[in-house]
Amino acid sequence: MFGKLLTLKKVLVGTITPMCIVLTKNIKFSNFLYADSVDVNVTKSEKWDSNWDKLENQGVDPKSIPVHNIYLIRHGQYLIQEKNSKDKKLTQLGREQSAVTGRYLKSILSSIDFFIHSTVVRAKETADIIFHEVDDVKLTESTDLLAEGMPIVPHRYSNDSSKHELSEHVDQPRIEAAFRKYIKRGYPSDKKSINTVIVCHANVIRYFLLRALQLEPRSWLDMSLYHASVTKISINGKGSVSLRFYGNAGHMDPKLLST
Incomplete structure (x- = not known):
């Protein structure tokens, strides 16, 4: 046979x-x-831009720059029916999801150099739970830049984009600023790698991923993410970006999965 x-x-x-x-x-x-x-036919604009983060000419050997591993965590399940953002807190399931993800991060990371999270309640609660599960966090930061929003009007809204233009006008500069601040190659160090954990929102994560890979950012709505899932990208000293895994929730029991 x-x-x-x-x-x-x-x-x-x-x-x-x-x-x-x-x-x-x-x-x-x-x-x-x-x-x-x-x-x-690959045009110049479609070629990989190795200086996408404007850090290519730092005057240092790229080999001296450790790999920057960025772990993008979506918040846990929350009370989506609430009208006010401050009332959209985690459900009990969302808290369990966050704790499991925190233990998962502890199992794969001996230390975290930067722990950053959105100021939105559901993201902050998720970050607090994860923070108490992991070890050796060097620096923490809470920022409005990572708040939920419309990073860019997606393709599937193209026929009715006028309804979303104001949201894009307000949110896109902020989310793009967050991308430029946090998603970039590392700095010269004796370390082999730098680990950054960012707890935020699905829209932000999907936009970050497509921007980092230099793919069409308007396709962000074509992807989905589990609550408290982990997306990992790695950026080396030459600015090359690798997607290690997307929306990983394999560490969770199937009964904990939700979107």
């Missing part, structure tokens, strides 16, 4: 066909149907 090879029968685009994976003998992989090659 293991000597047999899998092959795909040809299917027509636009038609519905049953699964066409069959076992057969004496068929080489070279007979597989491949898509036609696509000629991609």
Whole structure:
């Protein structure tokens, strides 16, 4: 059985066909149907900008700059039905989610160099719970820059963008300022890595991620995040950005998952 090879029968685009994976003998992989090659014209604006954080010319050897690991944590489940932001506190489930995520961070991080969180109640509560679970936090900061908001009008609102233009006008400069302040390569140090934990909101996290990867930021609404999930990006001394994991909630029992 293991000597047999899998092959795909040809299917027509636009038609519905049953699964066409069959076992057969004496068929080489070279007979597989491949898509036609696509000629991609990469313009200058689409090329990777290694100086995206404006820290490329620091006059230091990039090898002396440790990897900056940034852990973006969404707040736990909260009382979404409340009208006032100050009343949108964590539910009991949200508190459990936050505690589990805090223990997860403790298991993977021996120390945290920067612990930063949004001033919005649900994010602050999440941060407080996580803070009491982790070890060796060097510096903490609370900032309005990370508050929830409309980072940029997403593609799916393009036909009715006028309703969201004011929100974007108010929120986008603030959230972009937060990105420029916190999402960047590290500084010269003897350490092998710098660990930053940021507790904030789904809109902010998704925007940060797309901006860091130099992808279309208007696609942020096309992604979803579990409550108290962890997204990790790493930035090396040359400004290269790697997404390590997105919306990780594998440390939670399935009954704790919510969006």
